[in-house]
Amino acid sequence: MNLTLLILLPLLTAVVILLMRNAEQVKWTALIGSTLQFVLAFVLLFAFRNERAGGNEAQMLFELQYNWFPAWHISFHLGVDGISVAMVLLTAFVVIAGVLVSWNVTKMTKEFYFLLILLSLGAYGFFISLDLFILFFFLEIAVIPKYLLIGIWGSGKKEYAANKLALMLMGGSALVLVGLLGVYFGGPEKTFDLLTLSRGHIPVQVQKICFPLLFVGFGVFTALFPFHTWVPDGHSSAPTAGSMFLAGISMKLGGYGCLRVATYIMPDEAKEYATIIIVLSTIAILYGAFATMMQKDLKYINAYSSVSHCGFVLLGIGMLTKTAMTGAVMQMVSHGLMTALFFAVIGMIYERTHTRQVNEMGGLMKVMPFITTVLFIVGLCSLGLPGLSGFVAEMTVFIGSWQHPDPFHRIATIAACISIVVTAVYILRAIGQTAMGPIKEGYNNLSDAKWNEKLAAVILIAGIIAIGVAPFWLNDLISPAAEIIMHKVAGK
Amino acid sequence: MLNDFLILMKSELVITFIIFLLLFIKVGKGMKNESLLSLLQFLLLANFIAGFFFNETGSLFGGLFTTNALIAFQKSILSLGVYLISLLFADWLKKSEHMPEFFILMLSALLGMFFMISSGSLLMFFLSLELSTIPVAAMTNFDLEKKISSEASMKMILSSAFSSGILLFGISLMYGATGTISFAEMPAMLDGSPLQILAFIFLFTAFAFKLSIVPFHLWTADVYEGAPIAVSSFLSVISKGSIAFILLTALYKVFAPMHELWYNMVVLLSIATMIIGNLFALRQQNIKRFLAYSSIAQVGFILVGISGNSIAGTSSVVYFVLIYVFSNLAAFGVAGAISQQTGKERINDYKGLYQTNPFISWVLALALFSLAGIPPTAGFFGKLFLITAGASNGNYFFITVAALNLIVSLYYYLRVIRAVFMDKNEQPIEKINLHPSTKLGMIICGAGIVLVGLLSWVYDYITALTM
Numbered sequence: 001m002n003l004t005l006l007i008l009l010p011l012l013t014a015v016v017i018l019l020m021r022n023a024e025q026v027k028w029t030a031l032i033g034s035t036l037q038f039v040l041a042f043v044l045l046f047a048f049r050n051e052r053a054g055g056n057e058a059q060m061l062f063e064l065q066y067n068w069f070p071a072w073h074i075s076f077h078l079g080v081d082g083i084s085v086a087m088v089l090l091t092a093f094v095v096i097a098g099v100l101v102s103w104n105v106t107k108m109t110k111e112f113y114f115l116l117i118l119l120s121l122g123a124y125g126f127f128i129s130l131d132l133f134i135l136f137f138f139l140e141i142a143v144i145p146k147y148l149l150i151g152i153w154g155s156g157k158k159e160y161a162a163n164k165l166a167l168m169l170m171g172g173s174a175l176v177l178v179g180l181l182g183v184y185f186g187g188p189e190k191t192f193d194l195l196t197l198s199r200g201h202i203p204v205q206v207q208k209i210c211f212p213l214l215f216v217g218f219g220v221f222t223a224l225f226p227f228h229t230w231v232p233d234g235h236s237s238a239p240t241a242g243s244m245f246l247a248g249i250s251m252k253l254g255g256y257g258c259l260r261v262a263t264y265i266m267p268d269e270a271k272e273y274a275t276i277i278i279v280l281s282t283i284a285i286l287y288g289a290f291a292t293m294m295q296k297d298l299k300y301i302n303a304y305s306s307v308s309h310c311g312f313v314l315l316g317i318g319m320l321t322k323t324a325m326t327g328a329v330m331q332m333v334s335h336g337l338m339t340a341l342f343f344a345v346i347g348m349i350y351e352r353t354h355t356r357q358v359n360e361m362g363g364l365m366k367v368m369p370f371i372t373t374v375l376f377i378v379g380l381c382s383l384g385l386p387g388l389s390g391f392v393a394e395m396t397v398f399i400g401s402w403q404h405p406d407p408f409h410r411i412a413t414i415a416a417c418i419s420i421v422v423t424a425v426y427i428l429r430a431i432g433q434t435a436m437g438p439i440k441e442g443y444n445n446l447s448d449a450k451w452n453e454k455l456a457a458v459i460l461i462a463g464i465i466a467i468g469v470a471p472f473w474l475n476d477l478i479s480p481a482a483e484i485i486m487h488k489v490a491g492k
Numbered sequence: 493m494l495n496d497f498l499i500l501m502k503s504e505l506v507i508t509f510i511i512f513l514l515l516f517i518k519v520g521k522g523m524k525n526e527s528l529l530s531l532l533q534f535l536l537l538a539n540f541i542a543g544f545f546f547n548e549t550g551s552l553f554g555g556l557f558t559t560n561a562l563i564a565f566q567k568s569i570l571s572l573g574v575y576l577i578s579l580l581f582a583d584w585l586k587k588s589e590h591m592p593e594f595f596i597l598m599l600s601a602l603l604g605m606f607f608m609i610s611s612g613s614l615l616m617f618f619l620s621l622e623l624s625t626i627p628v629a630a631m632t633n634f635d636l637e638k639k640i641s642s643e644a645s646m647k648m649i650l651s652s653a654f655s656s657g658i659l660l661f662g663i664s665l666m667y668g669a670t671g672t673i674s675f676a677e678m679p680a681m682l683d684g685s686p687l688q689i690l691a692f693i694f695l696f697t698a699f700a701f702k703l704s705i706v707p708f709h710l711w712t713a714d715v716y717e718g719a720p721i722a723v724s725s726f727l728s729v730i731s732k733g734s735i736a737f738i739l740l741t742a743l744y745k746v747f748a749p750m751h752e753l754w755y756n757m758v759v760l761l762s763i764a765t766m767i768i769g770n771l772f773a774l775r776q777q778n779i780k781r782f783l784a785y786s787s788i789a790q791v792g793f794i795l796v797g798i799s800g801n802s803i804a805g806t807s808s809v810v811y812f813v814l815i816y817v818f819s820n821l822a823a824f825g826v827a828g829a830i831s832q833q834t835g836k837e838r839i840n841d842y843k844g845l846y847q848t849n850p851f852i853s854w855v856l857a858l859a860l861f862s863l864a865g866i867p868p869t870a871g872f873f874g875k876l877f878l879i880t881a882g883a884s885n886g887n888y889f890f891i892t893v894a895a896l897n898l899i900v901s902l903y904y905y906l907r908v909i910r911a912v913f914m915d916k917n918e919q920p921i922e923k924i925n926l927h928p929s930t931k932l933g934m935i936i937c938g939a940g941i942v943l944v945g946l947l948s949w950v951y952d953y954i955t956a957l958t959m
Contacts, residue, residue, distance in 0.1 A: 069873075069948045071807065071955040072880060133876075140867045147906065151914040159910060163903070170902050174895035177876070181883040181891060209888065 001047040003062050003078040003128050006088065009037055010121035014114055023109035027099075030113040034096040037120065041092035048085050048477075059484055060130060060195065068134070073191045077131040082481040083329050086474060087127040087256055090336040093463050094248035095120045098241035100456035101344045104351065105153065105239070112153060115145040116241055123249045127256060132180050132192040135261070136173065139221075139253060143169050146234075146246060153239040161230075161237035168230040172220030176257070179213030182206060183265065197265045198488060204268055211269035214262040215277070221254025223307045224314060225284035235303035240347025243299065247306050248340035252332045255313040259328065259485065263317060267489040270320065275408070277318030282412045285311035289422040298346045298356045301430055302339060305382060308419055309335045309390075315416055316397040319409065320489055324400025325482040327393055330474055334381075334389035334467055341378045341460040345371060348453050349434070352446045358430050363439030368448040372435040374457045379431045381464050383424040389467035394420070396475075500550050500559050503567045504610075506539050507603045511596055518592040525586040529578070532595055533929060536575040543568035551612060555674055558612040562957040566737045566810060567606050573730045573817045574602055579933030580825035581722035583832050586927075594634060597627040598726060605734035609741075614663045614673040617738065621659070621702075624734065625652045628727060632719040644718025651711040655701035662694025675746045682749040692750060696757065699742070702735045705795070706764040709788050713772075716784035721831055724780055725824035728787040733813040736794050740809055744802040758799045759890050766792030766893070770900040777838050779827045782904070783820070786863060789901055790816060793878050796894050800881030807958045808881040811951050812874040815862065818940035819871055822859035825934055826852045833924050839908055844917030849924050853912050855934045862941045864905040865898055870945030877951070 013033030020026045051061050060079030068076045080088070098116060105112050122142030129135040143166060151162035184190060186206030187197055202210075220227040231251075235243045263270045288308025295301045309331065316328025348371050349364065350356050365372045381388035384395075401413040449457065467474055498505065510532070517523055523531075547564040551557060577598075578585070585591050604623030611617040629652065633645035667673050669688045670681035682688055697708065704712040716724040743754055769789030776782040797808040829852060830845075831837050846853040862871030875898065883891045926934075944950050 067948075069951055071804075071952060072877070074948075137867045137872070140872065144861065144866050148909075148913065151910060159914060162914075163906060163910075166906060167899055167903055170899045171896075174899055177879070178888065178892050178895050181880060182888060184880070185883055185886060 001044055001062050003064055003080065005040060006037075006044070006124045006128060007121060009033065009040060010117050010124060013037075014117040014121065017110060017114050017117060020110065023106070026110045026113050027103060030099045030117060031096075033117060034092075034099045034120075037124075038092045038096045041089050044080070044088060045085055045477075048080065048082070063130070072133070073193075074133045075131055075193065076134055077193060078128045079130045080128055081484070082477040082479075083256070083260070084127050086329060086333050086477055087252060088124060090252065090333045091120060091123045091127065091249050093337055093460060094244055094340045097340055097344060097456040097460050098244045098248075100452045100459075101244070101347055102239070102241040103450075103452040105241075107153060112149070112239075115149050116245065119145040119149075119245050119249070123253065126253050130194045132183070132194060132197075132261065135194075135257075136176060136180060139176070139257070140170075140173055142250060142253065143173070146238075146242065146250060149242040149245075150234060150238045153242065154237040155239070156237045157233070158237045161233040165230045165234040168220055168227065172217045172227070172254070175213045175217030175220070177217075179210045179217060179262075182210040182213065186210070194261070194265065202266055207266040207269040208272075211262055211266040211273060214266070215258055215273065218254040218257030218262060219314065222251050222258065222313060223284065223310045224254075225280045225287060225307075225311070228284060228288075228307045231307050232300055232303040235306065235343070236297060236299040240343060240350075243343040243347075244340040247302070247343060248336040251306065251310055252336055255310065255317070255328065255332050258314065259317050259325065263320075264485050264488060267491065270489060274318050274320055277314060278409070278412050281311045281314035281318055282415050283311075284308065285315065285416045285419045286422075289419040289426075292426045293422060295426075296358050298349070298358060298430065298434070299343070301358075301426060302342045302346065305423065305426070306335070306339055308423070309339070309382070312394055312397050312416065315412070316400060319397075319401045319404065320486070321400045321403045322479065322482050322486045323403065324397055325485060326475060326479045327396030327398075327400050329478045329482065330389075330396055330467070330471070331393035333474065334393040334464070337460050337463045337467075338378055338381045338390060341374065341457065341464065342382065344453070344456055344460070345375045345378060348449060349375075353443060358433045361434045361440060361443070362437040363435070364443065364446075365435040366439050367443060367446045370449045370454060370457075374449075374461065375431055375435060377461055377464070379427040381468070383427045384420050387465070387468045389464045389471075392468055392471040396471075496550060497552060499546050499548055500552055501557065502546060503539070503543055503564070503571070504603060504606050506542060507599050507606065510535050510539070511599050511603070514592045514596050514599075518596075525588075525591050528591065529582060529586050529929075533575065533578050536571065536578055540568060540571040540575050543571055555612045555676055556616045557607070557610050558675075559610050562806070562810070563609055563737075565954070565957055566609050566734075569810070569814050569817060570602060570605055570730055570734055573733065573821060574598065574726075576817070576821045576825075576933050576936065577722055577726055577730075579929045579936070580725075580821060581828050582927040582929040582933075584720065584722055584828060588634070590634075594631065597631050601625075601627040601631070601726075602730070605730065608734060609737050611738070612675050614666065614675075618656075618659060618663060621698075622656060624731065625656075625702075628723070628731065631723045631726070632715060634723060635720050638718070640718040641720070642718075644715045647711050647718075648715045651701060655698045655708075658694050658701075659698035662691050662698065665691035665694060675741070678746050679749055682747065684750060684753070689750075689753060692747060692753065695742075696754070699735060699739050700761065703732055703739070703791050703794075704788050705761050705791060706768040706788070709765070709768070712788060713781045713784040717778055717780045721780065721824055721828035724783070725821055725828070728783065728824070729817050729820050732787065732791060733817065736791075736798075736809055736813055739798065740806050743798060744806060748802075755799060755885070758795050759887065762792050762795035762799065763890065763893050764792075765789070765795060766897040770897055770904070773901070773904045776904075777840065779837050779839055779842070779908075782839060782908070783823060783827065786901070786904070787820065789897070790820075790863065792897070793875060793894065796882040796890070797878035799887075799890070800884045803955070803958050804877075804881040804884055807951070807955045808874075808877040810954050810958070812878055814950070814954075815870040815874040815941070815944055818937045818944065819859045819862035819869070822855050822934060822937035822941065823863065825930065825937065826856040826859070829924055829926060829930055830921060834921055836921060839911055841921060842908065842911045843915040844920030845912045848920050848922060851931075852924060852926070852934070855938055856912060857909055858938050858941050860905040860908055864902045866902075868946060869941050870943070871941070873945040873951070
């Protein structure tokens with residue numbers, strides 16, 4: 001399969017959207033485009049599994065390489081392993097759901113969908129690139145659409161939130177840039193190629209400087225404590241699809257970068273800094289969970305709980321065991337689907353009640369059974385009910401963490417486990433107040449979900465349940481790739 | 493001999509020919525501005541295209557004038573800039589009573605820059621620098637009825653005279669210290685004696701004045717604000733570009749033996765220029781002053797590239813200037829179109845611009861994203877290669893400062909984006925009627941901003957010329 005299709009298809013969709021005349025055409029173009037992306041992601045999955053089943057043991061499949069800027073040894077190098085495929089699938093799920101729930105956007109529809117598709121282009125490109133330069137290129141492509149999405153279609157303190165997000169993310173990518181240049185000039189040869197860099201050995205003194213730069217730089221994207229402050233503001237001000245993309249895809253760019261770039265090519269210092277990563281991510285997990293308890297606004301609840309859940313991703317990476325790393329990637333996929341669904345439901349509720357304050361709602365189960373059922377499912381997934389994806393992912397991280405017998409890792413694991421209890425408290429309380437109890441004045445005539453909202457929810461729920469019921473599919477995909485990274489870390 | 497003369501000096505001869513043509517037209521019956529403008533646009537386009545043919549390496553007049561493929565390409569970039577200016581500001585130009593004079597002045601300045609890039613000795617350099625500066629001072633005062641323009645022109649001429657004085661002083665000291673003014677012979681004579689260092693510092697100061705490197709930047713914002721926008725854009729793009737080109741020759745070729753000395757100077761000045769330019773740009777309300785400080789910050793980035801080694805530095809700076817021509821001219825073009833029709837020049841006036849003028853809003857957004865270095869615009873590649881060139885010395889503190897400055901600059905570029913796309917305004921700027929050639933200019937700029945980066949052969953071509 002030709003991987004450039006994953007980049008060309010969104011590009012083509014974006015261009016066609018620009019040529020459309022009215023909002024109706026734009027919406028259908030975006031939907032057709034994202035459906036094709038969805039199909040393409042599954043084609044990639046099956047092609048990948050076929051190759052692997054056929055005994056192709058190459059680390060990266062479907063590799064492509066064009067010389068791009070030969071003077072700087074930059075090549076347009078694409079390729080996927082299991083982790084990339086999982087992330088591409090996640091992106092496809094979130095994009096189609098995001099397009100569907102935005103069906104009612106009336107303000108500047110064309111621009112809205114153009115930016116959404118552009119964002120997905122950046123994400124696909126990021127996940128399949130094997131050259132650090134183009135990886136960085138796609139990482140930055142995704143920043144400005146977020147800024148505009150929040151600033152134009154957002155609500156509340158949108159300008160402030162958009163600025164904060166753009167500047168913090170650009171700050172993160174500035175650190176990434178310096179780290180990449182350090183690797184480029186300090187490494188064994190002048191190259192941005194990920195595979196070449198991973199085969200050679202980067203001197204330890206270079207790693208000492210570049211690893212923290214890259215890890216923190218990518219960490220900003222995935223809400224590494226204490227650089228998580230853009231998350232609550234950004235998510236709560238963004239339009240529904242914007243929040244879904246931010247939390248579902250964009251935060252995963254950081255986790256993927258921490259794993260694939262920082263940890264993989266600089267394993268020595270990854271071991272050195274592991275303690276700090278574990279401490280910071282445990283703080284993020286607990287702090288996020290406790291901060292969520294205090295929130296009254298549904299979007300803030302999900303935003304802070306995202307900080308907590310993304311902490312598991314970094315915890316899994318910091319633990320440096322194969323199981324924990326697999327768990328980290330699973331958590332990225334699971335959280336991506338779950339949080340996208342959560343934001344979608346919040347958007348649907350807000351569109352009808354015009355409030356996101358938990359205490360102003362009540363008894364919504366009676367008027368919108370479908371939406372509240374989805375809210376229950378996503379809430380249960382978030383608190384880790386077995387049978388849904390959240391349980392599988394977090395459990396894998398915990399098992400991986402427990403493989404370290406020393407007290408430090410044990411304590412970190414136990415502390416992270418505590419957050420699950422806290423999660424149960426805030427999720428159940430929020431859902432209970434929203435859906436149960438007597439119905440509030442004026443909410444009697446609200447309508448239930450429309451076809452587009454139902455479809456979006458069903459697609460995401462299908463993903464969540466599939467992972468929850470049959471986690472071995474995802475596990476088989478991810479763990480060989482995680483094993484390669486672990487091999488490198490173990491120095492074999 | 494005559495053939496050499498014709499071929500090696502072809503760009504200069506073409507420009508001279510156009511200047512004389514304009515003189516005849518002015519003295520003779522005269523033409524309507526509209527048709528004269530079309531003729532000039534055609535001639536400038538022809539000049540730009542002709543710049544790609546018959547480029548040979550050679551020197552004339554005993555080494556006073558040198559040229560090669562890279563220099564020819566640099567001249568083409570400048571020609572392209574002038575062509576774009578003639579397109580973008582068509583409305584303003586054709587309303588001016590003295591349009592032929594404006595072009596005579598602008599082309600004389602361009603001629604000066606061509607000679608400057610090609611100069612092979614300090615004397616030639618000084619002469620051509622003067623030729624490229626004095627007409628610009630007259631252009632600055634082109635809106636005769638505006639007081640602020642006269643003030644700007646006065647500031648410009650005074651600061652140029654001052655820097656010329658310093659330059660001449662440096663040249664005479666350098667002659668005294670090395671016994672030569674020829675660029676070819678000078679490197680062998682440089683041994684780093686205190687007198688030579690002093691002379692070099694004076695020479696560099698003159699460059700710093702023209703490039704508005706901090707702390708010699710104080711004239712920039714006032715002049716840009718007072719001058720007609722077409723002239724501000726010429727100053728910020730064409731003048732800066734030409735000085736950056738000759739600075740490359742001076743530092744990498746002539747003063748190569750003093751690398752240690754100028755490397756530290758360039759690093760310090762670059763940090764100061766980026767920081768000061770960025771911090772001052774944060775608070776500007778007038779779009780011209782805003783672009784003035786942003787262009788100061790851009791010069792800081794050019795210095796980052798110059799601090800690198802010769803090949804990477806040269807190619808990344810030339811590449812960046814090419815991109816800068818498209819991006820900055822697009823931004824100035826939009827500001828000019830709005831100012832021409834409504835007289836509004838404040839960023840706050842731009843609020844809600846997107847509702848009434850989507851096309852120029854997108855052009856402005858592309859230009860500003862390119863200036864900020866956001867992919868997929870060409871500015872991303874330009875900035876990144878400058879920084880990569882600068883990083884080749886392993887000075888990571890410097891690179892980190894440069895990277896952090898990218899964030900600061902993003903903040904103020906986003907301010908304009910926010911005004912245009914997000915802020916609400918009861919009375920947004922009305923629909924701007926663009927002159928067809930202005931529209932063409934904007935489309936060319938937009939295409940350049942998008943394509944120059946993604947098509948990597950542009951950079952390969954420049955690198956091949958550098959080798």
